[in-house]
Amino acid sequence: MVGHSSLSCRTLGNSARHSVKLLDWRASAILAQLSQPQSLRQVTPPPQVGPETAYQFLNLLWATGFLSVEAETPDLKLWEFHNLLFHSRCRQGRHDYPTADIAGSVDVWEQFPVAKPPMSGQIIPLPQLNIDAIRQKDKTLTTAIEKRESIREYDDNLPITIEQLGELLYRTARIKEIYTFDAEQQEMLKAQFGEDFDWGEISRRPYPCGGAMYELEVYPVVRRCQGMNSGLYHYDPLNHQLAQIETEEAHIQALIKDAYQSSGEQGMPQVLLIITARFGRLFRKYRSLAYALVLKHVGVLYQNLYLVATNMGLAPCALGAGDSDTFAQATGLDYIVESSVGEFMLGSLPNQDIDNNDDLDKDEKAEAHKAAFPDSLLKRIHGDNHACHITSTIVGQENTPSPGLAPNCRVINVPLNTTGTDEEFISPIILFHLLQIPNLDIFHLKVRITLRYGCLY
Numbered sequence: 001m002v003g004h005s006s007l008s009c010r011t012l013g014n015s016a017r018h019s020v021k022l023l024d025w026r027a028s029a030i031l032a033q034l035s036q037p038q039s040l041r042q043v044t045p046p047p048q049v050g051p052e053t054a055y056q057f058l059n060l061l062w063a064t065g066f067l068s069v070e071a072e073t074p075d076l077k078l079w080e081f082h083n084l085l086f087h088s089r090c091r092q093g094r095h096d097y098p099t100a101d102i103a104g105s106v107d108v109w110e111q112f113p114v115a116k117p118p119m120s121g122q123i124i125p126l127p128q129l130n131i132d133a134i135r136q137k138d139k140t141l142t143t144a145i146e147k148r149e150s151i152r153e154y155d156d157n158l159p160i161t162i163e164q165l166g167e168l169l170y171r172t173a174r175i176k177e178i179y180t181f182d183a184e185q186q187e188m189l190k191a192q193f194g195e196d197f198d199w200g201e202i203s204r205r206p207y208p209c210g211g212a213m214y215e216l217e218v219y220p221v222v223r224r225c226q227g228m229n230s231g232l233y234h235y236d237p238l239n240h241q242l243a244q245i246e247t248e249e250a251h252i253q254a255l256i257k258d259a260y261q262s263s264g265e266q267g268m269p270q271v272l273l274i275i276t277a278r279f280g281r282l283f284r285k286y287r288s289l290a291y292a293l294v295l296k297h298v299g300v301l302y303q304n305l306y307l308v309a310t311n312m313g314l315a316p317c318a319l320g321a322g323d324s325d326t327f328a329q330a331t332g333l334d335y336i337v338e339s340s341v342g343e344f345m346l347g348s349l350p351n352q353d354i355d356n357n358d359d360l361d362k363d364e365k366a367e368a369h370k371a372a373f374p375d376s377l378l379k380r381i382h383g384d385n386h387a388c389h390i391t392s393t394i395v396g397q398e399n400t401p402s403p404g405l406a407p408n409c410r411v412i413n414v415p416l417n418t419t420g421t422d423e424e425f426i427s428p429i430i431l432f433h434l435l436q437i438p439n440l441d442i443f444h445l446k447v448r449i450t451l452r453y454g455c456l457y
C-alpha cells in the first residue's frame with residue numbers, strides 16, 4: 001500500500017513529493033480501519049502490535065500530512081472517494097506516477113492499429129461525400145453554436161436517413177489521412193520519452209485527440225433509419241462504411257431502452273451512437289493521464305456531433321451514462337480491452353411548424369417543406385400532378401375557358417406508381433381490365449425515364 005501526503009511542496013519548502021510505502025500488512029490493517037472516521041481509542045491494533053506502537057504509527061502519519069483529524073468539510077463531502085482519487089491521479093502535483101511512458105506497454109504495441117479492421121463481412125457502404133459541396137450549402141459555425149440544443153424527441157414518420165447518418169459520421173469522425181511521424185516529430189518524441197520508437201501509423205480526423213492516438217470507435221445502434229435495417233453496426237472511419245454486428249434483438253432493445261430512460265423517457269432515439277475506447281491505443285503512451293484523456297476525447301467528439309447535427313437539421317443529445325456491460329454482451333467485446341465510454345442520441349427533428357419558424361428564411365422554409373415528405377411520396381405527387389395535367393390538356397377543365405384538345409373524349413388515368421418506387425409498373429391484370437372498359441378512347445400510361453439530373457414521366 002502506498003500513501004500520499006496532501007502537504008504541498010510549498011508547505012515543506014522543497015520540491016520533493018511525499019509518499020510512504022507500507023510494506024507490513026499490519027500497517028495496512030490499521031489504516032483500513034480508518035476508512036470510516038473514528039477515534040484512536042476505537043482502533044484495534046493487529047496481532048503483535050501494541051496500542052502504543054499503533055498510536056505512534058498513526059501520529060507519525062498525521063504529523064506528516066498523510067492523515068487528517070479534521071471533520072470532513074461540506075466541500076470535501078461532495079467528493080465521492082473514487083472521484084477525488086481519479087482527479088488527483090490524472091493531474092500532476094499529488095503523485096509521482098508517470099504521466100507518459102512507452103516502455104511499460106511495449107509488448108502489446110501491435111494490437112492497436114490506427115484503424116480497427118472491419119468487424120464483420122456484412123458491409124453497408126455509406127454514400128460518398130464531397131466536402132466542398134457540403135461547405136457551399138452549410139450554415140455557419142456561429143449558427144451551429146447559437147442554435148445547438150439537446151433535442152430528445154423525433155418524428156418517427158419521417159426518420160433519419162442512411163444518407164444523413166453517413167454524412168454526420170463523415171463530417172465528425174472519419175479518417176481524413178493516414179501518415180507516419182516525420183524525422184523532426186520522431187526526434188521530439190525521443191526527447192520526451194527517452195527512447196526511439198516506431199509509432200506506426202497515425203491518422204488525422206475532424207476532431208482533436210491527445211497524441212493523435214485516436215482510440216475512440218463509433219457503434220450506431222439503429223432503431224429506425226430510412227434505408228437501413230435496425231441492428232448494431234460499427235463505423236469504419238477509414239473506408240467510410242458500416243459493418244453489421246450479429247447480435248440478439250434483446251440486446252439492441254436493451255441499449256435503446258437504457259438511452260431512453262437516461263433522457264427522461266421523452267423519445268426513443270432513432271439511432272444511438274455508442275462511443276467506445278480501444279484503451280490500449282492511448283494507454284500505451286499516457287499512463288496515469290490516460291483514462292481522463294479518453295473522457296475528454298468523448299467530450300470533443302460530442303461537440304462535433306452536436307454542431308454538425310444541428311446544421312444538418314437533426315435532433316442531437318449527449319448522454320452521461322450508459323451500461324458498458326450490456327454493450328459488452330451485445331458485441332462480445334472484452335470490457336477491459338474496449339468498453340463503451342459515451343452515448344449520443346440522434347434522430348429526425350420532431351414535427352415542426354415550418355411556416356412560423358423565424359429562424360428559417362424563405363428558401364430554407366421551402367427546403368424544409370420539401371424535406372418533410374419522403375422521397376417516394378414526392379415522386380407520387382409529381383406523377384399524379386403530371387397525369388392530371390395530361391388529362392386536362394386532352395379533355396379540358398370543367399367551368400373554365402379551357403376546352404381541351406378532345407372534349408368529348410373518354411379518358412382514364414391509371415395510377416401506375418402507387419408506392420413511388422422505381423421498380424413499380426402496371427400489373428398485367430389491371431391492364432387487362434382496362435382494355436375491357438367500353439367506349440374508352442385514351443388511357444394514359446405513365447412511363448418513367450431516368451435522366452442524369454432527375455426523371456421524366
Ligand SMILES: Cc1cc2nc3c(=O)[nH]c(=O)nc-3n(C[C@H](O)[C@H](O)[C@H](O)COP(=O)(O)O)c2cc1C
Pocket residue numbers: 148149150151152262263264302317318319320321
Ligand atoms: C456529457 C453530457 C452528458 C449528458 N447527459 C445527459 C443525459 O444523460 N440525459 C439527458 O437527457 N441529457 C444529457 N445531456 C444533455 C444536457 O442535459 C444538456 O446539454 C443541458 O441540459 C443543456 O441543454 P442544451 O444542450 O439544450 O443547451 C448531457 C450533455 C452532456 C454534454
